[in-house]
Amino acid sequence: MSTPCILVLGTGGTIAGSAGSATSGGYSAGGLPLETMLAPLAALGLDAALKGQEIARIGSQDIGFAEWQALHAACADAMNDPAITGIIITHGTDTAEETGFLLDFTLPTTKPVVLVGAMRPADAVGTDGMRNFANAVKVASDPQAAGRGVMLVMGDAVLAARDARKAATAAIDAFRSFPRGALARVTPARLDWFGPPHRAGEGARYPFPESLPRVAILTAGAGMDEQPVEALLDIGAKGIVLAGMGQGNAPGVVIAALARAAARGVPVVRATRVDEGLVDRNVEVDDDRHGFVAARALGPAKARVLLMVLAANGITDAGAVQAAFDAG
The missing domain is CATH 3.40.50.40 (Rossmann fold)
Incomplete structure (x- = not known):
C-alpha cells in the first residue's frame, strides 16, 4: 500500500501558539510558522507524507471570509489532485466549528477533511497539540474516513463538523458533539469508527459564495x-x-x-x-x-x-x- 499524502493547511490558532514559558497563563495564538510546527512530527514516525501550505497565521477569532475563501479553494484543488489522499486544517478552537461547518456543506465528501487544534500552546506543559495532530493524521490517512463530511479531531475523539461545538473555555476536552455522538475514537496507534460512512458519494450541498451577506x-x-x-x-x-x-x-x-x-x-x-x-x-x-x-x-x-x-x-x-x- 502506498504512503498516504496529506495536505496540511495552516491557519494558526493555539496549536501554533507560543507562550514563551511552559507555565504561563497567556500566549500568542498562531505565532509559529506551519513549517516550524510540522518539523518535530518527523520524529513521530507517522505513516504519511505531509505537504504544508500556510493559509494564515492568526488566532481563529480573526478568521473571516478571505481565509474561508482561501481554505475552500485549497481544499477544492486537493480534491481534484490524485496525489493528495486527505486534508488536515490546523485551526484555532474558538471558531473551528464555524469553519468546519462552512466547509462541510460546500465541499464534496470524496476525500477526508479534518480540522485539528489544541487547547494549550506548543510550548506549554502538557500541550495537546502534537497528540491531536498525530490523531488527525491517523484519521485523514484512513480510506474509511472519506464519505463522512468534514470532521474535527480533538481529545481522542472524531466529531462531525455539523455536530461539533466548543463547550468549555480552557478544558483539554473542550469539545462536545450534539445531537449525534462522536464518529470514532482515535489515538496515534488506533482508530475505531462507530459506523459506516454516512455521506459517501455526496457532492457539495451548496456552492461556495462569492461573498457573504451581513x-x-x-x-x-x-x-x-x-x-x-x-x-x-x-x-x-x-x-x-x-x-x-x-x-x-x-x-x-x-x-x-x-x-x-x-x-x-x-x-x-x-x-x-x-x-x-x-x-x-x-x-x-x-x-x-x-x-x-x-x-x-x-x-x-x-x-x-x-x-x-x-x-x-x-x-x-x-x-x-x-x-x-x-x-x-
Missing part, C-alpha cells in the same frame, strides 16, 4: 427592548439569528420586532443561548404566524454560517430556509 446574532436577555432589532436592520442586516432563551424565546416586544423584519423579507432564525438542546417549530413562539425559522440542533454560530450561505445563494424564503435547517 447576518447578525442577537442574544436575548431579560428586560431588553426592540431597539437592537431595529439597529441591526438599520446597518443592513440581511438575516438575524436569535440566540434566544430556552427554546429560542425572547421578550414579546423583541419577537414583534423580529416578525416585522421577517415580513420585510429578512430571514429570522430562532436558536438558543442554552448550551444544548433542540429548538423546535411553534414551541413558545408561533413560527408559522411570524414567518420564523427554527434552528433545530444548530447553535447560534452555526445557524449564522448556514443562513449567510443560504442568503448568498438567494435562498431566503422561510420554508426553504427551514428545509435547509431540517436537513441532517
Whole structure:
C-alpha cells in the first residue's frame, strides 16, 4: 500500500501558539510558522507524507471570509489532485466549528477533511497539540474516513463538523458533539469508527459564495427592548439569528420586532443561548404566524454560517430556509 499524502493547511490558532514559558497563563495564538510546527512530527514516525501550505497565521477569532475563501479553494484543488489522499486544517478552537461547518456543506465528501487544534500552546506543559495532530493524521490517512463530511479531531475523539461545538473555555476536552455522538475514537496507534460512512458519494450541498451577506446574532436577555432589532436592520442586516432563551424565546416586544423584519423579507432564525438542546417549530413562539425559522440542533454560530450561505445563494424564503435547517 502506498504512503498516504496529506495536505496540511495552516491557519494558526493555539496549536501554533507560543507562550514563551511552559507555565504561563497567556500566549500568542498562531505565532509559529506551519513549517516550524510540522518539523518535530518527523520524529513521530507517522505513516504519511505531509505537504504544508500556510493559509494564515492568526488566532481563529480573526478568521473571516478571505481565509474561508482561501481554505475552500485549497481544499477544492486537493480534491481534484490524485496525489493528495486527505486534508488536515490546523485551526484555532474558538471558531473551528464555524469553519468546519462552512466547509462541510460546500465541499464534496470524496476525500477526508479534518480540522485539528489544541487547547494549550506548543510550548506549554502538557500541550495537546502534537497528540491531536498525530490523531488527525491517523484519521485523514484512513480510506474509511472519506464519505463522512468534514470532521474535527480533538481529545481522542472524531466529531462531525455539523455536530461539533466548543463547550468549555480552557478544558483539554473542550469539545462536545450534539445531537449525534462522536464518529470514532482515535489515538496515534488506533482508530475505531462507530459506523459506516454516512455521506459517501455526496457532492457539495451548496456552492461556495462569492461573498457573504451581513447576518447578525442577537442574544436575548431579560428586560431588553426592540431597539437592537431595529439597529441591526438599520446597518443592513440581511438575516438575524436569535440566540434566544430556552427554546429560542425572547421578550414579546423583541419577537414583534423580529416578525416585522421577517415580513420585510429578512430571514429570522430562532436558536438558543442554552448550551444544548433542540429548538423546535411553534414551541413558545408561533413560527408559522411570524414567518420564523427554527434552528433545530444548530447553535447560534452555526445557524449564522448556514443562513449567510443560504442568503448568498438567494435562498431566503422561510420554508426553504427551514428545509435547509431540517436537513441532517
